[in-house]
Amino acid sequence: MSPITSALRFTPIQTPPAPTQNLIVRQPTSVASAPGTQVILGQDTRVPDSETYTSRGTLDNAQPSYTWEQDGLDKLSMYMFSAVKSSSTAARFQGLGSALVEQLAASGGQRVSQSALQVNETDTTPLNLQQSRLREFASNTVTLSLTTASGATVKLGLYNGERGLAVDAEVQGGELNANELKGLAALADGFQSAINGLTRQPPSLQLGSLVKLDPNLFSGLQMNAKLDLPSGGQQTFDLRLDGSTRSLKLDGPSGQVQLDLDSQGGALLGGKAQRQAALDNYLTQFDEAQKRGKGDAQLTSLLKDAFSQLNSIDDNSPRPAGHNDAVNTYSRALLSGLADFKASIVQPSSRPNARRLDEEDRFAYQVSQSTSTSGQGTTIARQQRQEAKLDAAWHSSLSSAAKLTEADPFDEKNYRYHTLSETASSTTELSFVDNVLKEAKATQEATSTKRVLTYEGGKLESDVSTPESVSRSRNLLNLLDDLFKTDEKARRNGSQYDLDAQLAAHAGLWQLQTDPAKIHD
Known part of the structure; x- marks a missing residue:
């Protein structure tokens, strides 16, 4: 007669916390439908599960x-x-x-x-x-x-x-x-x-x-x-x-995204079309800075999401008393309609070329908007300034098919080292005397310096710098006067006219532009 072997297996039922203090829950492979105890005599040909006890009385592959x-x-x-x-x-x-x-x-x-x-x-x-x-x-x-x-x-x-x-x-x-x-x-x-x-x-x-x-x-x-x-x-x-302020900071191995906003109690907030035009312009500036400076696309996406979602808080928020009087209505015409803010992306820097430690790969981008008011009563002046700064540097191969890796010696490589420095600003200014708009002007400026060092076999073959600088100032008094007169006439006649949409269509004349090529006469 062949020998009889036996195995004893206990399969406890899995249950959530019950009225027993400090209940210990074990996690079997089957739930409630399994019997509380199984005794098997003879050869067990099945694969033991995680709750099978060994001959020493311990669980084999026990769950926590x-x-x-x-x-x-x-x-x-x-x-x-x-x-x-x-x-x-x-x-x-x-x-x-x-x-x-x-x-x-x-x-x-x-x-x-x-x-x-x-x-x-x-x-x-x-x-x-x-x-x-x-x-x-x-x-x-x-x-x-x-x-x-x-x-x-x-x-x-x-x-x-x-x-x-x-x-x-x-x-x-x-x-x-x-x-x-x-x-x-x-x-x-x-x-x-x-x-x-x-x-x-x-x-x-x-x-x-x-x-x-x-x-x-x-x-x-x-x-x-x-x-x-x-x-x-x-x-x-x-x-x-x-209240009217909000901030967000996200920090990880790939870099840091930071955003701070202040709507000054709602005094800066504009209409839907005006706000959307400004939002779209800022998001475009973020994207273009990332592409020009070879920044991290994921970090830029996070900044765009933060900027859109935190600004959306103001879409339906209450405006302060006097928000629609003549001075405020005219002065906000040249403003973005968005809360003032400071935003930045900073990536960790690296020096992949051990032979030239001055060749640092980096990406740092800052952009901001600030609004100020001076004077009092019916004689006031308002100014809004938008600024951006980009400092970036990166390596690239001379061949599109080749990739640079830190494992390869740089003195044997054919590569380019790029640096990019940009500053840009847009300033709008308005002044009122006895509630009458007397001055409306805007100035857009952008400066960019690109430098490319080309190495072949580890030797410098060329060093090319490309500076660009553009500045444009515009008197917008007549433009605003025409738009507001047309709006007033349309309201008297009961006809359709969307002043916010018209202002948004001309906003390129005073919005921030970080690329000098996009600032026109």
């Missing part, structure tokens, strides 16, 4: 076990129960932000706290301290802070690390009323969309409704994220909204 901070079968815990089994931060945070916001709102603003901590039998640290450290030392975090119009602060946090997943949410300094709770719940999808964008590879900005706060409910917002990248390094994100 987790202890839960709170009991319960709420929606948030169910999300975490599924998410903690994922290996990527994107998967672990998928749906978790919106679930956290919804649970805080549904609980009336009562504190929410939950964590799934991986069991470590060798760690003798008290459990509550381990759970605290899971948040404190998390390698991936997303936090959101909202200030309500009544002065309370809503704080939310998502934390992901090697030992598990944690979330918490609370209201500090007051309580949320019914309208604030409803407004908070309405932000759930926007918060989750922003998280989804940041955890994508490459990352994207999906701020959407998150940044379009109802000023009757919320007066400020701050969102921060710290995320590990699959390629190595870490990406950080900082977003702040406070």
Whole structure:
């Protein structure tokens, strides 16, 4: 008779947190439908699963076990129960932000706290301290802070690390009323969309409704994220909204994008067509600077997304009293209609040619808009200045088919080293005396210096510099006078005339142009 061998296998049922304090959850390969215990006599020809016990009583290829901070079968815990089994931060945070916001709102603003901590039998640290450290030392975090119009602060946090997943949410300094709770719940999808964008590879900005706060409910917002990248390094994100000002900063291994805006309480904001024309022009300037300076297209895309989405906040925001009086209407005609801002892209520099360390590859781009008013009463002057600066340098091969690599010795290469320096500005000026427009002028300037050094066999063969500089000043008083008179006549006659569209059509005469070739007489 052939010998009988036996194997004893226990397959526990997978369940979410239940009313048992600090429940330990093991993750089998099958769910609920599997029997609680299987005893097999004789030869087992099936492939053992991850919950098969070895002859020494240990699990073969065992999955991690987790202890839960709170009991319960709420929606948030169910999300975490599924998410903690994922290996990527994107998967672990998928749906978790919106679930956290919804649970805080549904609980009336009562504190929410939950964590799934991986069991470590060798760690003798008290459990509550381990759970605290899971948040404190998390390698991936997303936090959101909202200030309500009544002065309370809503704080939310998502934390992901090697030992598990944690979330918490609370209201500090007051309580949320019914309208604030409803407004908070309405932000759930926007918060989750922003998280989804940041955890994508490459990352994207999906701020959407998150940044379009109802000023009757919320007066400020701050969102921060710290995320590990699959390629190595870490990406950080900082977003702040406070009244008429807002800022965004995204920093990672490929470079930094930063944007700060100030609408001066809405005093600068123009009509839809005017604002769209200015927005389109700025986005074009960003693209063209990236192409001319061989910058990172992904960083430029992030700047464009940030610029578009943060400016969209002002599309339907209230304008201050007196916004449509004669002085303001005329003065804004030559303005962009957008909030003042400072924006920049900075990429890490490198020196791939060890024999010529002065040949630095780099890309740094700054662009800004500032608006000032002087005088008082019916006699005032307004000025808006737009500026841009580009400093870039890069290497290229003489042959389009060949690629330069740092592994090859530069003294044997045929290559070009390019440097590009650009500055540009546009200044519009208006003055009023007794509410009558007396002066309207614009000046556009752009300067560019390109230099190309050509090396063959590691020896310098040519060094060519190409400077360009253009400056144009225009008196726009007659143009504005004609446009406004035509608009006034059309309104008297009840005919169709879109003043904003007409101003946008002529905006090329005073908008920022960084390419000297595009500034015409």
